[in-house]
Amino acid sequence: MSSAPTTPAEYWDKYKPHRGEAPQQRPAADRFTWTAPSGMGPGAEILGTSKTALDLGPADGENAAYLARSGVTVTAVDLSPVQVDRARRFWHDLPNLEFVHAEACVFLDQDVRLWDAIYSTWGAVWFTDPDQLFPRIRRHLTPGGTFAFSHREPIAGQYGIQQLGGKWLEGRETELTVMRWQHAPEQWSDLLKRHGFADVQADVVPAPDGALGTLLVTARAA
Numbered sequence: 001m002s003s004a005p006t007t008p009a010e011y012w013d014k015y016k017p018h019r020g021e022a023p024q025q026r027p028a029a030d031r032f033t034w035t036a037p038s039g040m041g042p043g044a045e046i047l048g049t050s051k052t053a054l055d056l057g058p059a060d061g062e063n064a065a066y067l068a069r070s071g072v073t074v075t076a077v078d079l080s081p082v083q084v085d086r087a088r089r090f091w092h093d094l095p096n097l098e099f100v101h102a103e104a105c106v107f108l109d110q111d112v113r114l115w116d117a118i119y120s121t122w123g124a125v126w127f128t129d130p131d132q133l134f135p136r137i138r139r140h141l142t143p144g145g146t147f148a149f150s151h152r153e154p155i156a157g158q159y160g161i162q163q164l165g166g167k168w169l170e171g172r173e174t175e176l177t178v179m180r181w182q183h184a185p186e187q188w189s190d191l192l193k194r195h196g197f198a199d200v201q202a203d204v205v206p207a208p209d210g211a212l213g214t215l216l217v218t219a220r221a222a
Contacts, residue, residue, distance in 0.1 A: 008127075011178050012080035015059065026090035029065040034121050034150040034205070035214040041205035044070065046148050046218055050116035054140065056104045056149075057123020061087035061097070068097035075100060075115070077107045079124070104128055108136035117146040122214075125149040126180050127164075134195035141221035147197060153204050153213040154182040188217050198222040 032044035044063075047053060050072060055064045058076035060083065068074045073096045078084050084101040091097055100107060104124040118137050120126070125133065126149070137147055154162075164178040183191065185202030192200045197219035207213040 008178060009079050009081065012078070013082035015080070015083065024086070027060055027062040027065075029062045029069065032063050032066045034148075034216050035207070036122060036152065037207065040207070041214065041216065046216075047117040047119060047146050050146065052113075052115045053117040053119065054115040055123070056118065056120040056125060057127070058087060058099070059083050059123070061091050061099060063119075063121055064097055064099075065091045065094060068094045072096070074098070075113075077102050077104060077124070079103050105132055105136055108133075108140055111140070114140055114142045115145065116142050117148070119147070120149040122151055123149070126151040126182065127178065128181070129161075130181055130191050130195075134191065134197075138196045138221060143221060145221045146218065147192075147221065148216070148218040150205075150214050150216045151180070151182055153207075153215050154184065155212070159183050159187060182215075185215065185217070188215075192217070192219045196222050 031039065033039060034046070035041050044067060047067075052073045053067055053075075055061075055074060055076040058064045058078055061076055064074045064076040064087075068091070075098050076087065077100045078087070079102070081101050084099045087099045091099075105128065118141055141147060159182060161179050161181055164180050185204070188202045189200045199220040200217070201219075202215065202217040205214045205216055
């Protein structure tokens with residue numbers, strides 16, 4: 001029987017699998033990072049003095065935990081039940097941090113809260129149709145709130161909806177095509193302005209050794 005994923009949630013269940021028999025150690029969460037490799041470029045200061053934040057696609061929850069330790073009340077939403085369970089185990093001792101198992105658009109349709117900041121680091125914003133997601137994010141930001149996200153710098157000409165490669169699945173036969181939406185800085189700027197955002201800034205944070213960098217985008221709720 002094939003162990004290949006057949007739904008998007010199952011695909012992300014296999015991300016960053018635990019190795020060995022010893023209990024998995026939680027990340028340090030001593031820095032907020034937007035980039036891969038981590039530790040380059042700006043940190044949580046991009047989100048300003050937000051008191052509440054929504055993380056879309058937190059995986060192991062390291063960035064969400066960093067904010068929670070800094071006094072921010074954080075809700076983190078992930079499509080994968082495996083990722084959510086692991087993040088809850090890692091950060092159960094942080095009272096102002098909750099992890100929710102849900103698809104991003106469905107969650108935003110059902111939840112009534114507003115957040116000072118909504119962000120995604122190589123997460124759900126990269127893997128969700130922006131024409132569906134951005135209006136929902138806009139409705140859930142406080143006036144003047146910050147929307148910020150990052151994804152891998154796209155290769156020139158590989159813009160719009162693209163099929164995701166899966167090297168981290170270690171050669172498994174996949175039965176599922178996972179798509180991602182990636183754009184050049186000016187394309188993201190146009191999309192955000194069309195959906196009611198202002199003060200858009202989109203820049204590439206270079207990676208060392210000439211590798212692809214990280215595209216980092218910030219905007220404000222107009």
